Amino acid sequence: MPNNKGSSKNTLSQKAKHETWEWIKAIVIAILIVIPVKLFVLDTMIVPTGSMIPTIMPGDRLFVDQVSWHYNDLKLGDIIVFWTPFIDKSSLAMLGPFDQFMNDLSPDHVNGHVEYVKRLIGVGGDTIKLVPAPGHPYFYNVEVNGKIPNALKDRLYSKVGIFQNKDYYDELAHPQNYIGSPDYQFLLYYNQDMDYTAYYDSVYKKWGNYVTEDASGNITVHVPKGYFFAMGDNTTDSFDSRYWGFVPMGNMIGTPFLRIWPLNRFGVMK
Template identity: 40%
Template sequence: MKKSPKEIIWETVKTFLYAIVAATIVRLFVFETMLVPTGSMIPTINIGDRLFIEKITYQAREPEIGEIVVFWTPFRDERAERMLRPFDKFMDVFSPKEFRGHVKYVKRLVGKEGDVLTLKLINGKWKLFVNGKIPENLKNVSYQLDGIFKYPDFWKYLDEASRLRKNPAKYKNYLYTLSLKKGSRLANLVFGIIGGLDPVPYGIPYHEYVDKYLKDINISDYVWEKDGQVYVKIPKGFYFFMGDNSSESLDSRFFGFVPKEAVIGRPILRIWPLKKFGPVQPLINNN
């Protein structure tokens, strides 16, 4: 029996709606994409790469030390937000409510809850020690001594500066005083992360992250200095991430711990640019 034009239109609409529902389910629970805005993981991942992320593996198990992980920033990165393309901004509608308006970072997992981290100079290169030894998966990665590993109170300075950011006079005075007491490099580093409000917002409102995730954590219990060596212990419910391209990576050395619920998944495929289409990382099995 031949269908009427009205029936054909209705069948087309239903098919379209089913496709949207199916795509949304896949997007929410199975796969997702991200555009990489920075060079923090060069040469493994480059600026402008678009990655295909699968979300099933880390629902079944925790990521392992050395694996590359995609996660929501637990704070708003106003600079990175401005770098997103229309497609990424549209897909933000499907993000979890607590991370809506946040951006995705891709870094390597270097510390899990209970782990104690420190950087040591070995043959002219800074190597990461986890619980007293270099993990097998990180032996070929070198880091830059910076952030919390260089300034044990670094996260405190970020928090204090962030709370003053909307008051330009007090904010400038804080940075000036910090520069006099601790050096201009530290003050410039704090300003580079916290940013300012003129002419439009840019930077990280760090205190919002502290109030939401770290309000019950005494940082001095997790960061300490002994014999000139800074140690960082990962609190329960958090991870510590660092980028391979250490000198260009805004990572946990600078912003701190990442809550487990911020993890999205593992990048398995580079889908753009086409000439570099292919897998990003193998699965790591430490068992």
């Protein structure tokens, strides 16, 4: 009787090798498809903080359309995703392995930066100020070019950062010059946590008076051409343009349109 054990083992070994090779090819093909899509068409991000509560919760994973905003004008009040104009060390540390890997593939000019999700408040040429919100003594509505945008009429904001102190961006960039500031420890912490000084020194000084203050102490922010201003919905717990200023339009990624996780919150973004 012929002994087929050896040939059976060889057949099984060849089958295992074939299946392994097929899996490797499938993974490589998936990566070759996913990476270009991720970089140029459809981004995915996980939100690590509560700056957009209740609209977006910590741990939500979003799909972001990177294409449409190039052809359809963004509207004030739109939720947007963008690269920070500075390196944010603490946010980088929050990224999971997949998001860290994709972050490493980002364009050179934002390498080491992270994705933020906020609401668009103003674009180049706009003037922004906070006005008292009727019935809400401690909160404010945002006024853009002399009126409250329809999409922002129900949004309330805290008067902090640049709206409270016209020198705030300079203080954040150079806290050593403002040791007497009541925010000194906050300024020092965030200055060390992000590469803000280099960004500030490279662009802010060329703009001149991007912030003005009237005789009553009301502050107006003037958004420079080619930049935008963004704030979070969770106004008392959002690190946004009130604190660190303007973002280059070249850092815009797109608009989130679908929440894919957690499953009990799966659905189209509004």
